Amino acid sequence: MPPETTTDTIVPGSREPDAVSGSTAGSHADFRTLEAGLDALQTSPLAEKGPWRRFADGVLPPVVLLLALIAAWQFYIVIAKPRPDLTPGPLDVLTSITDLWSTGHLQTAVVTSLSRGGIGFLIAVAIGTPLGLLLAEWRLLRRALGPLLSGLQVLPSVAWVPAAILWFGLSDATVYFVVLMGAVPSIANGLVAGVDQIPPQLRRVGTVLGANRVEMATLVVLPAAMPGYLAGLKQGWAFSWRSLMAAEIIAVGGSIGFGLGSMLQQSRELADLPGVLATILVILFVGILVELVLFAPAERRLLRRRGLYLTAGR
Amino acid sequence: MSAVSVTERDRTDIPGNRPPGIIVSTNTAPAAIVAADVETAIRVEGLSKRFGKAGPVVLDNINLTIKPGEFVCLLGASGCGKSTLLNIIAGLEHPSEGAVTVASGKSAVMFQESALFPWLTASRNVELALKLRGVPRGRRRGEARELLDLVNLADAADKRPHELSGGMRQRVALARSLAQDRKVLLMDEPFAALDAITRDLLHEELERVWRETGRTIVFVTHNVREAARLGQRVLLMSSRPGRIRNEWRIEDNGPRRIESPEVSRLAIEITNHLREEIRRNAA
Ligand SMILES: Nc1ncnc2c1ncn2[C@@H]1O[C@H](COP(=O)(O)OP(=O)(O)O)[C@@H](O)[C@H]1O
Ligand SMILES: [Mg+2]
Numbered sequence: 001m002p003p004e005t006t007t008d009t010i011v012p013g014s015r016e017p018d019a020v021s022g023s024t025a026g027s028h029a030d031f032r033t034l035e036a037g038l039d040a041l042q043t044s045p046l047a048e049k050g051p052w053r054r055f056a057d058g059v060l061p062p063v064v065l066l067l068a069l070i071a072a073w074q075f076y077i078v079i080a081k082p083r084p085d086l087t088p089g090p091l092d093v094l095t096s097i098t099d100l101w102s103t104g105h106l107q108t109a110v111v112t113s114l115s116r117g118g119i120g121f122l123i124a125v126a127i128g129t130p131l132g133l134l135l136a137e138w139r140l141l142r143r144a145l146g147p148l149l150s151g152l153q154v155l156p157s158v159a160w161v162p163a164a165i166l167w168f169g170l171s172d173a174t175v176y177f178v179v180l181m182g183a184v185p186s187i188a189n190g191l192v193a194g195v196d197q198i199p200p201q202l203r204r205v206g207t208v209l210g211a212n213r214v215e216m217a218t219l220v221v222l223p224a225a226m227p228g229y230l231a232g233l234k235q236g237w238a239f240s241w242r243s244l245m246a247a248e249i250i251a252v253g254g255s256i257g258f259g260l261g262s263m264l265q266q267s268r269e270l271a272d273l274p275g276v277l278a279t280i281l282v283i284l285f286v287g288i289l290v291e292l293v294l295f296a297p298a299e300r301r302l303l304r305r306r307g308l309y310l311t312a313g314r
Numbered sequence: 315m316s317a318v319s320v321t322e323r324d325r326t327d328i329p330g331n332r333p334p335g336i337i338v339s340t341n342t343a344p345a346a347i348v349a350a351d352v353e354t355a356i357r358v359e360g361l362s363k364r365f366g367k368a369g370p371v372v373l374d375n376i377n378l379t380i381k382p383g384e385f386v387c388l389l390g391a392s393g394c395g396k397s398t399l400l401n402i403i404a405g406l407e408h409p410s411e412g413a414v415t416v417a418s419g420k421s422a423v424m425f426q427e428s429a430l431f432p433w434l435t436a437s438r439n440v441e442l443a444l445k446l447r448g449v450p451r452g453r454r455r456g457e458a459r460e461l462l463d464l465v466n467l468a469d470a471a472d473k474r475p476h477e478l479s480g481g482m483r484q485r486v487a488l489a490r491s492l493a494q495d496r497k498v499l500l501m502d503e504p505f506a507a508l509d510a511i512t513r514d515l516l517h518e519e520l521e522r523v524w525r526e527t528g529r530t531i532v533f534v535t536h537n538v539r540e541a542a543r544l545g546q547r548v549l550l551m552s553s554r555p556g557r558i559r560n561e562w563r564i565e566d567n568g569p570r571r572i573e574s575p576e577v578s579r580l581a582i583e584i585t586n587h588l589r590e591e592i593r594r595n596a597a
Contacts, residue, residue: 028522035466035515042479042512201429204406208423209446209494219442223433306432307476 088274093281096274105263109279110286113244113259116172120179121240128184128236132191132229133217142192149185157182157243161250170254175247182243183236190232194225226302234295241287260286354417355498355530356380356403361412363398372398374555376412380532382497385524387545388534389584391592395556396534400502403532421498422491426506428483430475436462436486437471443493461489464526465519481512485519492523498530505540514572517543521569538588542580543572550584552591560587 049057070090076082077089084092100106135142135149160181164174198221206220222229248261256262260283267275303309356378363373372395380386390396401407403414404423430439440458449457462468465485475483484504491499505513521544524531535541541548542564550560562580570577 031515031518032466035519036469038512038515039467039470039479039482042481043477199429201425201427202431204423204425205429205431207406208404209443209490210420211446215446219446220431223431226433302433305474307474 085271085273088277092274093277096272096278097282100263100275100278105258106282109258109260109263110282112257113248113261114286116175116257116259117179117237117241117244120176120244121183121237123176124180124183124187124236124240125233127180128187128232129191129229131184132188132232133195133222135188136192136195136221136225137217146192149188152181153185153189155181156246157239158246158250161247164247165251170251170256172256174251175244175256178243178247179240182239186239187229187232187236190235191225191229194228194232195221197228198224227306227308230295230299230302234291234299237290237295238287241283241290245283353382354379354415355382355384356417356532357413357415358399358403359413359415361399361402361409361414363395363402363407363410371555373402373409374557376556376558378549378558380530382417382530383528385531385533385544385546387541387548388532388551389538389541389548389588390536390551390556391553391588392536394551394553396536396551397502399551399556400500400532400534404500416498418497420496421500422494422496424484424487424491424499424501424504426503428475428480428487430483430486430490432475435472435474436467436478436489439475439486440490440493443490447494458489458493461493462486464492464523465489479512480508481516484508484516488520488523492527496529498532501531501533503534503536506535506537513540517572518569520544538584539572539577539581542577542584543570548580548584550587550591553595559591560584 074090077087088096097106135145157178160178161174164177168174168177202220202224203216206216211219244259245261245264248256248259249265252262252265260279264276264279264283267273267279300309357380358376358378361373361376362371364371376399388396388399398407400423402409403416404421406423430436431442434442437455437458440461441454444454444457445451459468459471462471465488467482467485467489470478470482470486475486478486487504505516508516517540520531523529533541533544545562546564546566548562548564549558550562551557552559562584564580
């Protein structure tokens with residue numbers, strides 16, 4: 001059958017002027033109220049949680065659990081009476097913390113470790129972000145470097161400590177090197193994952209709106225990849241902190257400052273178990289604090305703004 | 315409302331029972347013959363498309379001329395190549411053969427999913443389009459408000475996409491595509507995911523915007539009634555390969571209602587043709 005194209009004209013029969021305006025009979029204002037009514041029916045205001053409710057939902061459960069664990073620990077000490085040098089009670093650990101505080105060791109160690117972890121993390125962000133963008137947008141590089149980077153993410157960064165000591169000696173460079181090897185792959189891979197998850201439609205919109213390459217990267221790709229990127233940053237921080245502790249435990253002395261890892265190592269050498277436990281708790285606490293103060297709110301805000309954060313019924 | 319009257323020469327009063335009519339475009343003779351003396355907004359000549367070298371022919375020798383200010387509906391079964399054709403006109407895909415000319419340069423596009431940026435408020439989504447168009451910062455906010463007001467969403471300017479209903483999101487997307495200020499607006503099944511009541515309202519909204527702004531609109535749909543309700547011209551596409559099979563011109567006497575007898579009559583007629591096209595594929 002040859003392609004046939006016909007043109008037909010439909011002539012509306014007897015349309016009265018009134019009928020012509022059809023559903024727009026009445027004024028434009030009527031239409032607007034109709035539409036506004038439909039909008040109101042189809043959207044429901046989201047109830048924001050009050051600060052008290054957030055506290056009750058978010059902070060209370062872990063605190064209660066923590067108190068319960070400490071109580072159980074104390075209870076065990078009182079009932080079973082184990083050897084105090086091998087199983088210190090919560091009070092011994094608390095005493096140890098206050099002692100370390102009063103000598104100023106604790107503050108120094110926390111500040112040293114936190115600033116090193118923070119600086120190392122920021123350097124890792126500065127390296128990992130462009131690397132991730134390059135990997136995400138440049139296929140050949142991704143094929144070449146992608147597996148290596150995933151491998152590095154699996155490799156425990158402690159493994160780098162001996163090599164780093166041989167290269168950089170007992171200096172801060174060793175610590176930073178180990179931190180970077182831990183954090184950069186996580187950050188880059190997180191960004192790559194975030195970019196991969198961008199719905200293709202959003203890029204098409206960018207193209208249609210006339211974005212050039214730079215505008216596409218900064219105004220579309222990066223913001224769209226934020227959830228994955230933030231997850232990568234979070235993991236990058238965790239890896240930074242872990243790697244830092246490992247490096248500080250192994251590499252003590254030289255020009256390396258006194259951090260929490262060094263404090264841990266020192267307590268072990270003194271066979272001071274309460275001190276060891278106290279330091280572990282402080283390391284844990286700092287990690288949790290950074291997560292709670294920096295990453296959790298950022299993530300919550302990000303996801304809530306995009307309607308991805310579901311709190312209802314939890 | 316202006317009631318633009320279409321040429322009287324091919325008037326026929328009994329739809330479905332009329333001579334083949336005047337051939338406006340065929341696949342062998344480009345439409346240029348008819349439209350030579352008329353200014354054209356979009357011209358598609360001998361366009362063919364296949365994905366990959368060995369892929370099946372998706373679009374086969376499409377010829378099409380669209381005049382400035384026309385509202386053209388492109389109708390066809392799912393998978394017949396409507397989106398592909400629209401994307402080629404939009405410059406998002408490249409034709410394998412043939413050429414597409416859009417007289418005014420680039421076109422604005424609106425997709426089935428609103429594809430709003432989820433991290434931006436309704437107003438910011440529109441403002442981003444203004445920014446990429448080169449509108450200076452100081453004027454963006456005001457212009458975005460005006461555009462949102464045009465689609466009756468001024469109150470929702472500070473809401474984020476996930477707080478809006480599907481219909482509202484599509485209206486923001488419409489406002490955003492109007493922010494591009496392009497003469498040609500390409501729409502790919504923009505209302506397909508909406509319920510009938512909302513869709514009905516959006517038809518009125520779109521028609522009003524079209525009449526007020528005088529844009530050239532190519533509206534892709536698989537919904538026959540929608541095409542009959544909105545279009546000045548309805549182009550029916552066949553599947554595998556995609557070709558333009560039939561064309562209907564509808565006299566524009568101002569807004570029509572989707573329930574009106576003439577829309578229904580036209581829809582029935584088009585549906586018959588469409589079914590015939592689909593049946594051919596059964597063998
Ligand atoms: N990127 C692509 N690669 C390969 N085939 C495609 C691609 N896009 C569309 N197709 C094919 O082209 C045909 C037409 O698709 P499309 O234009 O999306 O149809 P419609 O919009 O009419 O539903 C379909 O058979 C589809 O499988
Ligand atoms: Mg489609």
